[in-house]
Amino acid sequence: MKHLAVAIVLVLCAACNSKHKKKETGQLTNEVHQHAQEAAQEQGSANAYMRQSSVEHLIRRFESPERDAYQQPQKVLDYLGDLEGKTIMDIGAGSGYFSVKLAEKGAKVIAADVDDDFQAFLQRRIAENNLENIETRKIPYDSPALKTEEVDMVLMVNAYHHIENRPDYFAKVKKGTKADGALVIIDYFKYEIPVGPPVNHKVSMDVVINELKKAGYTIFDVNAGLLEYQYVIRAE
Known part of the structure; x- marks a missing residue:
């Protein structure tokens, strides 16, 4: 039973770590995507800004x-x-x-x-x-x-x-x-x-x-x- 309990704990920890890594990866992906969107918006806004003038x-x-x-x-x-x-x-x-x-x-x-x-x-x-x-x-x-x-x-x-x-x-x-x-x-x-x-x-x-x-x-x-x-x- 002791060995079984240890095994269960290890499995739970592994699952927790995997979930945490996925969360971190997801956050990083979102940050990269957000940065790309912001850069695109800045470039688009630069063109729009210039076009405010004739x-x-x-x-x-x-x-x-x-x-x-x-x-x-x-x-x-x-x-x-x-x-x-x-x-x-x-x-x-x-x-x-x-x-x-x-x-x-x-x-x-x-x-x-x-x-x-x-x-x-x-x-x-x-x-x-x-x-x-x-x-x-x-x-x-x-x-x-x-x-x-x-x-x-x-x-x-x-x-x-x-x-x-x-x-x-x-x-x-x-x-x-x-x-x-x-x-x-x-x-x-x-x-x-x-x-x-x-x-x-x-x-x-x-x-x-x-x-x-x-x-x-x-x-x-x-x-x-x-x-x-x-x-x-x-x-x-």
Whole structure:
């Protein structure tokens, strides 16, 4: 009877431990799922937040002297180096703020955006100003729509936080970039600053790096001092 009682206790303990482990596993799964939902909501809210303003208002803001003051485009172009003859995709090109400047430096530019109104504005801008070396490309939300090794560089300015499923998205970006090419991300620091979206829409540098590692990038140059309100990450 004594041995039988011990056996029953052991069986009960094992059942209790199994139930506890299942509970812990369930909690962990729920936490991971909740985090994924929150990340998706933040990305969705970032797009919704931007769309609170009209395209015309956004274009004026994107092309304003105030943006020039903090964006310091010449510093960015100097950082990017010699662009003559290189093919560059500008993802989230919007009004063409950087696309035009890249083309003026001799790059062949693919100005990519998900928005028809921005693409239409940029097409008019290209035609009216006889701009060369720029083509527009409407892209879906979940892909850069690049051919394998199509470009030398991908530039994304102030748009990283709009992308969903980022490791998968940037794995496609990497596939579309030449072996010796690079991805350059410029986005806002994740704290209160006078420009950019609300803090909860921003993505911190360490999160960007971790997500790009998952996408297959292994070499990083991180510059947090080039611009006052933005970090620059070059990934290869």
